Amino acid sequence: MKQINETTEKVYGNYPEKILQFGEGNFLRSFADWMIDKANRDGIYQGSIVLCQPIGNGLCDIINSQDGIYTLAMRGIENGKPVERIEQITSVSRCISPYNDYEDFLALARSKDLEVVISNTTEAGIAYKPEDKLTDTPPSSFPGKVTVFLYERFKAFNGDMERGLLFLPVELIDYNGDELKRIVLQYAKDWNLGEAFMNWVENANKFTNTLVDRIVTGYPKDQIDYFEEKLGYQDKIITTSEVFNLWVIEGKKEWADILPIHKTDANVLWTEDVTPYKMRKVRILNGAHTSTVLAAYLSGHNFVGDFMNDEVFEAYLNEVIFNEVIPTLDLPKEELVSFANEVGARFANPYIKHKLLDISLNSCSKFNARCLPTILEYVERKSQLPEALCFSLAAFIKFYKGEKRGMEYWGKRADGTEYQIKDDGEVIDFFYDIWTKKDVKDIPEAVLSNTAFWSGKDLTKITGLTEKVTDYLVKIENGNIRDIVKEIVSK
Numbered sequence: 153m154k155q156i157n158e159t160t161e162k163v164y165g166n167y168p169e170k171i172l173q174f175g176e177g178n179f180l181r182s183f184a185d186w187m188i189d190k191a192n193r194d195g196i197y198q199g200s201i202v203l204c205q206p207i208g209n210g211l212c213d214i215i216n217s218q219d220g221i222y223t224l225a226m227r228g229i230e231n232g233k234p235v236e237r238i239e240q241i242t243s244v245s246r247c248i249s250p251y252n253d254y255e256d257f258l259a260l261a262r263s264k265d266l267e268v269v270i271s272n273t274t275e276a277g278i279a280y281k282p283e284d285k286l287t288d289t290p291p292s293s294f295p296g297k298v299t300v301f302l303y304e305r306f307k308a309f310n311g312d313m314e315r316g317l318l319f320l321p322v323e324l325i326d327y328n329g330d331e332l333k334r335i336v337l338q339y340a341k342d343w344n345l346g347e348a349f350m351n352w353v354e355n356a357n358k359f360t361n362t363l364v365d366r367i368v369t370g371y372p373k374d375q376i377d378y379f380e381e382k383l384g385y386q387d388k389i390i391t392t393s394e395v396f397n398l399w400v401i402e403g404k405k406e407w408a409d410i411l412p413i414h415k416t417d418a419n420v421l422w423t424e425d426v427t428p429y430k431m432r433k434v435r436i437l438n439g440a441h442t443s444t445v446l447a448a449y450l451s452g453h454n455f456v457g458d459f460m461n462d463e464v465f466e467a468y469l470n471e472v473i474f475n476e477v478i479p480t481l482d483l484p485k486e487e488l489v490s491f492a493n494e495v496g497a498r499f500a501n502p503y504i505k506h507k508l509l510d511i512s513l514n515s516c517s518k519f520n521a522r523c524l525p526t527i528l529e530y531v532e533r534k535s536q537l538p539e540a541l542c543f544s545l546a547a548f549i550k551f552y553k554g555e556k557r558g559m560e561y562w563g564k565r566a567d568g569t570e571y572q573i574k575d576d577g578e579v580i581d582f583f584y585d586i587w588t589k590k591d592v593k594d595i596p597e598a599v600l601s602n603t604a605f606w607s608g609k610d611l612t613k614i615t616g617l618t619e620k621v622t623d624y625l626v627k628i629e630n631g632n633i634r635d636i637v638k639e640i641v642s643k
């Protein structure tokens with residue numbers, strides 16, 4: 153069978169390289185690059201994207217072997233009917249690995265065409281690593297790479313204030329753009345790059361805070377035969393997603409015209425404050441994922457769609473969203489309910505195979521960011537505990553019961569299926585330790601009092617929480633998890 157680049161023309165990838173993108177993963181290729189391709193296709197933009205692989209291992213070689221061309225399949229239900237939109241994305245010019253092509257990376261910094269930097273380096277990427285140096289080729293951290301890149305540009309254009317770049321980071325951390333800028337300035341200070349450079353970073357460049365929303369399920373391993381037969385070519389980096397998309401960008405409205413994707417039919421919103429959108433999305437959508445998938449997986453489900461077809465879990469999800477999360481948010485109720493209904497429909501999308509184990513990755517920090525704020529706010533507002541979320545905390549603790557196999561940590565669910573528990577080393581060590589040394593009745597107290605997990609808070613101070621989580625954990629250990637969920641939703 154032919155490769156995609158033997159059957160598909162690289163239509164926009166030869167346009168001037170106006171965008172540098174840190175992160176060549178599934179998400180950005182299914183989201184930002186699709187929007188840019190759309191803008192090129194609509195004739196309102198003429199620019200291509202240079203992908204940059206931010207860590208040593210990645211997809212650069214495969215991407216270049218396909219001339220940057222790949223397929224995106226977006227599937228869902230619209231007006232009650234199934235839709236499948238398949239597009240060939242041809243706006244990527246090439247992929248650079250700064251580990252192999254450091255000179256090419258620096259040469260791009262000196263380019264007059266370059267205007268925009270997009271990034272998705274996961275929640276771990278926007279981090280300060282004190283060991284990074286200006287002379288490293290490249291510095292290991294993503295902000296370190298941005299700093300050497302900007303410094304090269306600053307020198308090449310003699311600090312020209314017109315040569316700064318628009319930054320659109322999408323990492324799911326609070327104030328992603330502000331945080332990236334803060335760390336770049338920290339490196340500039342550490343490396344003595346001078347006041348003039350720091351002033352240029354601050355005032356010539358435009359850092360936005362952004363929030364993204366699209367369920368991306370990546371390479372369709374189980375359906376690859378279907379796609380190859382349908383498309384008539386082989387694509388090693390074909391990616392899949394839902395149809396829904398939303399990119400909220402906090403920045404000055406006039407910056408939007410640098411990358412006019414808001415003028416396409418993609419859902420791009422420039423705003424002065426991204427916070428309410430972020431809170432709505434993280435607490436409702438991501439909170440619903442994290443509070444439901446671990447229990448659903450333990451009960452025998454494997455995909456989001458599976459538990460949405462189980463009336464007990466569907467009712468549990470609704471209980472979490474409508475009775476526990478929404479009452480803790482201050483946005484207009486109608487807007488929240490409409491977003492929540494949309495989330496339910498998105499989770500039930502029969503064409504999206506979203507693996508529960510993929511969502512379970514790093515559940516400890518996810519629970520802290522996505523679910524704990526709701527528990528705290530609920531207790532504050534109602535002076536009582538949110539039952540379903542307390543149960544989800546117990547399910548999370550149970551999910552993290554495992555045994556070590558070399559560097560890996562494996563759990564086992566009631567049906568005998570073994571699963572790998574993926575999280576930071578310290579988190580894994582902690583859970584392994586308590587599950588091997590403590591009686592089940594003492595485990596919640598150890599977890600809830602571990603302030604390192606909960607942004608410095610000792611959760612045992614919340615009246616009744618330890619007892620309730622203990623009660624649920626003991627029930628889960630001794631009974632059937634789906635029956636416990638059923639009991640919660642029938643109260």
Ligand SMILES: NC(=O)c1ccc[n+]([C@@H]2O[C@H](COP(=O)([O-])OP(=O)(O)OC[C@H]3O[C@@H](n4cnc5c(N)ncnc54)[C@H](O)[C@@H]3O)[C@@H](O)[C@H]2O)c1
Nearest residue numbers: 175176177178179206207273274275276277324366367368
């Ligand atoms: N899949 C979704 O539905 C979805 C939706 C919205 C946001 N996200 C976010 O996207 C991220 C996952 O991205 P993906 O789905 O493209 O996964 P992926 O594995 O395909 O890509 C991950 C990218 O992050 C880079 N990366 C990983 N660790 C890094 C580090 N420590 N420093 C710098 N770069 C690093 C990789 O090189 C790669 O480019 C998650 O953080 C997730 O929160 C995913």
Ligand SMILES: O=P(O)(O)OC[C@@H](O)[C@@H](O)[C@H](O)[C@H](O)CO
Nearest residue numbers: 364365366367368438441511513
């Ligand atoms: O991608 P993660 O691992 O951070 O989280 C899993 C899901 O909650 C997440 O990918 C959502 O599907 C996404 O945030 C929707 O926009």
